[in-house]
C-alpha cells in the first residue's frame with residue numbers, strides 16, 4: 001500500500017498544489033486544514049480521489065495521524081491574513097509546530113517545516129544565504145509571523161537534537177501561480193486582478209523595493225526533493241527564484257502582459273516592509289540538484305490566464 005503523507009495547510013495555495021503533486025506521484029494524502037486562509041475550492045479536483053482524505057483540524061489543538069511523512073505548511077502566509085489575528089498566527093507557528101512534531105515523534109515520521117524568507121526580516125545582505133541570521137523586529141506588525149516562524153525553526157532543531165527526529169527545513173521565498181486567492185492581498189494576485197479589472201495598481205511605497213518570485217510548480221518540486229533528500233541533510237535550505245525584480249517593474253510587466261490600461265496608485269508602505277529580498281539557492285542546487293525553471297514571464301502568463309478565467313466565471 002502506498003505511503004500515507006500528511007500535509008497541514010493542504011487547502012492553502014502551495015499546500016493544494018503539493019497535495020495534487022503527491023497524489024500524482026502515487027502517495028496517499030491526508031490534508032489537514034482549519035480553512036482560516038485555505039479554501040476547499042483549491043481541493044475540488046482531489047475531493048473524490050480514493051487516495052485523498054481531508055481532515056478539518058486546527059493544528060494548535062493536539063491531534064493524531066498515522067503517517068510516514070509530514071509537510072507542515074499550516075499558517076496564513078499573506079501579511080494581510082497573518083496580521084488579522086496575530087496571536088493565533090504565533091500560536092499556529094509555535095504550538096501548532098509542537099503538535100505536529102509530536103505526531104512525527106510518535107510515528108517515527110519525517111517532517112518538513114515550511115519556513116520562510118521572512119525569518120531574514122529586512123535583510124542587510126544580498127542575496128540571502130542560509131547562514132545569514134536576519135534582521136527582524138521582535139515588536140513590529142510582521143513579528144507574529146517572522147518571529148513565530150523563527151521559533152518554529154528552533155523547535156524543529158531542538159526536536160532533532162533531543163529526540164533525533166528526522167527533520168527538514170525549507171525557507172520559502174515569494175511564490176505565485178494559479179490558485180492563489182483573489183483576496184489574498186499579496187502583490188502578484190493584487191496586481192493581476194487590478195490590471196484585468198482596469199483598476200489602479202496599488203504600489204506600496206515608491207515601488208523600488210524588490211522581491212524574487214518563484215512559480216508554484218517549481219516550489220512544489222523543490223519541497224518534495226527536500227523531503228526526500230539524504231537523511232543527513234536537514235537544512236535549512238532556501239527555496240525561491242533568484243531572479244530579483246522591483247515592485248514597480250513587476251507592475252509595469254503585469255500591465256503590459258494583461259494589455260491593460262490600468263495606471264499606478266502609490267500608497268503607504270507598510271511598516272517593516274523588507275526593502276530587498278533575493279534567495280541564494282546554491283545550497284539547494286548542490287544538495288537537491290534543484291533550481292526553478294519557469295521564467296517570471298511564463299509564470300505570469302499562466303497566472304493571468306487563471307485569474308482571467310476566475311473573473312470571467314464570476315461576472
Ligand code: UDP
Pocket residue numbers: 078079174185186187188190191202203204205209211247269270273274
Ligand atoms: N505590495 C504592493 N502592492 C500590493 C501588495 C503588495 O506594492 O498591492 C508590495 C509590498 O509592500 C511588498 C511587496 O509588494 O513590498 C511584496 O508584498 P507581498 O505582500 O506580496 O509579500 P511579502 O514579500 O511582503 O510578504
